Amino acid sequence: ESEKQHRRLFETMSQGVIYQAADGKIISANPASEKILGISLEQMQGKTSMDPRWKMITEDGENVSGFEHPSMVALRTGEKFGPVVRGIYLPERDEYVWLSITATPLFRPGEDRPFQSYAVFDDITIKKQHEDEIKKQQKLIKTVLNKLPIGIAINTIESKPKVELVNDNFAKIYGIKKEELPTVESFWEAVYEDEAFRKEIKNRVLSDVKSGDPKRMQWHDIPITKNGEVVKYVSAQNIALEDHGLIISTVMDSTERKLAEVELVKAKEKAQESDRLKSAFLANLSHEFRTPMNAILGFSQLLKQPRFTGEQKEHFIATIESSGQRMLNLISDIVDISKIESGQLDVSKSIVNIHDSMLYVYDILMPEFNEKKPQVSLRLNMPSGVITLETDKEKLHSVLINLISNAQKFTNKGSVEFGFKVDNGMLVFFVKDSGIGIPKDLQQRIFDRFFQVNTSLSSGHEGSGLGLSIAKAFVELLGGKIWLESEPERGTTFYFTIPVQKPVKASPESKPDEYSQLIQTSDINPVI
Numbered sequence: 275e276s277e278k279q280h281r282r283l284f285e286t287m288s289q290g291v292i293y294q295a296a297d298g299k300i301i302s303a304n305p306a307s308e309k310i311l312g313i314s315l316e317q318m319q320g321k322t323s324m325d326p327r328w329k330m331i332t333e334d335g336e337n338v339s340g341f342e343h344p345s346m347v348a349l350r351t352g353e354k355f356g357p358v359v360r361g362i363y364l365p366e367r368d369e370y371v372w373l374s375i376t377a378t379p380l381f382r383p384g385e386d387r388p389f390q391s392y393a394v395f396d397d398i399t400i401k402k403q404h405e406d407e408i409k410k411q412q413k414l415i416k417t418v419l420n421k422l423p424i425g426i427a428i429n430t431i432e433s434k435p436k437v438e439l440v441n442d443n444f445a446k447i448y449g450i451k452k453e454e455l456p457t458v459e460s461f462w463e464a465v466y467e468d469e470a471f472r473k474e475i476k477n478r479v480l481s482d483v484k485s486g487d488p489k490r491m492q493w494h495d496i497p498i499t500k501n502g503e504v505v506k507y508v509s510a511q512n513i514a515l516e517d518h519g520l521i522i523s524t525v526m527d528s529t530e531r532k533l534a535e536v537e538l539v540k541a542k543e544k545a546q547e548s549d550r551l552k553s554a555f556l557a558n559l560s561h562e563f564r565t566p567m568n569a570i571l572g573f574s575q576l577l578k579q580p581r582f583t584g585e586q587k588e589h590f591i592a593t594i595e596s597s598g599q600r601m602l603n604l605i606s607d608i609v610d611i612s613k614i615e616s617g618q619l620d621v622s623k624s625i626v627n628i629h630d631s632m633l634y635v636y637d638i639l640m641p642e643f644n645e646k647k648p649q650v651s652l653r654l655n656m657p658s659g660v661i662t663l664e665t666d667k668e669k670l671h672s673v674l675i676n677l678i679s680n681a682q683k684f685t686n687k688g689s690v691e692f693g694f695k696v697d698n699g700m701l702v703f704f705v706k707d708s709g710i711g712i713p714k715d716l717q718q719r720i721f722d723r724f725f726q727v728n729t730s731l732s733s734g735h736e737g738s739g740l741g742l743s744i745a746k747a748f749v750e751l752l753g754g755k756i757w758l759e760s761e762p763e764r765g766t767t768f769y770f771t772i773p774v775q776k777p778v779k780a781s782p783e784s785k786p787d788e789y790s791q792l793i794q795t796s797d798i799n800p801v802i
Contacts, residue, residue: 290373293392294345298322301390310371310397312364329363331370344377348391354378359398372402416441425525429458431483431516437461438520447508447527448498467499483514483521495532507532566597566604573597607740610672614747621666621751628661628694628701635674635692643682643690650685652678655693663701665772669748676741677705677768685709688765701772711762720758721746745770 284291290307294300300318308314321328324340331337338360340346347355356376363370373395379388419426425444429435435458445452450464466472475496495507510525573590576582582590613619636654643652674692681690688708694701712720721742749756753773760766 288396290395290397291392292318292345292395293390294322294349296349296387296389298324298340298346298349307395310373310395311362312366312371327365331361331363333359333361344375345391345393348377348379348393349388352379352381352386352388359402370399371397372399374398423526425523427455427461427523427525429521429523431514431519431521434459435521444523444525447506447525449505465498467501471499479512483512495528566601569597570594570601607744610740610744610747614744619747619751621669623664623666626663626665626667626670628663629656631667631670632656632674632693635671635678639675639678639682642679647682647685649687650682651689652682653689653691655691657694657696661696661701663772663774665752666748669752670772673745673748673770674703674705676745677770680741681705681707681709681766681768685765699774701774702769703772704767704769706765706767708765711764711766712758712760713762717758717760721756 284304287304288306290304290310292300292303292307299320299322303315303318308318311318322340323330323343323346328340329337330340330343344355344358344360354376357374358376359372359374361370361372375393375395377391377393380390380392381387382389419439419441420443422441422443425447426439426441427437427444428439429437437455437458440452440455445455448461448465450461454464455461462472462476466475493510493512495509497504498506498508506527506529508525509528510523513522513524514520515522573594576590577587610619632654636652640652643650678690678692685707686709690705690707692703692705694703696702746756749770749772754771756768756770758766758768
């Protein structure tokens with residue numbers, strides 16, 4: 275009766291069952307196994323797992339030798355083996371059928387070696403195909419997520435939320451490793467080093483998610499700091515999937531855009547300031563032209579009248595000449611600044627005797643000091659010997675004259691000293707005055723075009739306010755740099771350098787003339 279029940283079960287069960295002898299030969303197989311494998315018992319009986327037609331592979335596609343078939347392993351080890359998933363190749367159908375197999379050894383009483391084994395298997399081909407399709411889709415989704423230019427993270431919504439998924443760009447944007455993110459808390463600690471800011475961000479996330487307002491879950495330009503300094507900005511958006519207990523976070527590196535916006539704001543402010551200063555410049559320009567022009571026209575009319583003495587007319591002529599020179603200087607400044615802005619300045623280099631150039635500038639400016647500021651002495655200080663340099667002489671003269679004239683304008687008493695020195699093979703020129711000085715907040719902008727026009731520094735002083743801008747442009751055109759040191763009410767010193775191709779040395783056999791020596795060494799005003 276027991277045998278009949280076993281036989282009935284064997285023949286009617288939906289799982290395949292195959293019995294194999296100790297030598298591996300198939301003894302019997304139930305109908306389900308015939309159906310699953312697509313071959314009859316007669317075709318299987320007496321065959322072993324070593325039959326080359328019966329190819330078996332693992333889920334990874336690796337071949338399984340006949341010696342490693344589940345039943346053979348159970349016979350060899352005497353232990354149950356499985357369940358394992360294996361693919362069996364069916365030659366008649368030219369395809370694989372996927373089975374979940376469990377092999378069990380059978381023992382006779384008192385024996386420790388199995389005399390038989392039986393394998394029970396289910397056809398899981400359809401299930402395996404579905405799983406493979408799911409894996410394929412998951413792999414595709416993972417690949418797509420990692421290729422996206424944005425960072426994506428999926429977290430659970432709970433008291434201690436966990437990180438379910440993080441793509442490569444999310445970790446890259448925040449500069450962290452995926453393995454450092456088992457929980458959301460570890461993410462906060464890894465990214466936001468400031469504890470107060472970290473707490474603020476966390477509270478904001480929770481508040482935004484609870485609100486359900488999509489706009490509140492859009493964040494822009496959140497700073498990421500490292501050692502107290504902002505290293506980048508990120509923009510993020512959180513999407514709450516409350517039915518699934520998840521939050522999807524997308525993030526982008528917005529550093530370049532943020533910095534571009536900052537630069538754009540600066541450029542806009544600079545443009546607005548430039549427009550304002552240019553407007554002030556044009557307003558001042560009309561005054562600067564009108565004043566000397568009125569003098570020229572007025573005194574020209576007076577010259578026609580016979581009632582004035584010759585001495586008086588000489589004074590009128592001197593005033594007309596002075597006003598004409600003032601207009602000429604103004605026009606020259608306007609032409610220079612126009613060339614600078616249009617990039618049309620040319621450099622005409624020649625071999626320049628620096629000592630002769632300094633004396634030339636001294637001779638040009640000394641009469642002006644005598645006439646306008648007799649209480650201010652002009653001094654020249656330069657090393658002995660003859661130094662030559664290849665540069666643009668006219669632009670060098672222009673820079674010196676501009677700086678010295680500017681110093682004279684803002685110095686009411688004391689001295690204006692200029693000269694140069696040799697420092698590490700470079701020529702360093704200087705113009706030092708004992709004037710009103712320049713406040714620190716203006717020292718960075720004093721060279722900006724038109725800047726002085728609308729400041730209190732230039733009120734009550736004639737001039738276009740372009741001298742320092744022109745000087746800076748000329749120095750940079752010659753390859754040098756210009757800077758200043760100043761203290762309010764204690765004077766200002768301007769420095770600029772002229773680069774050379776080789777170290778500069780004075781010719782020891784050449785000595786400056788007596789007049790030059792007097793100017794260099796005298797502590798007394800050379801004018802006197």
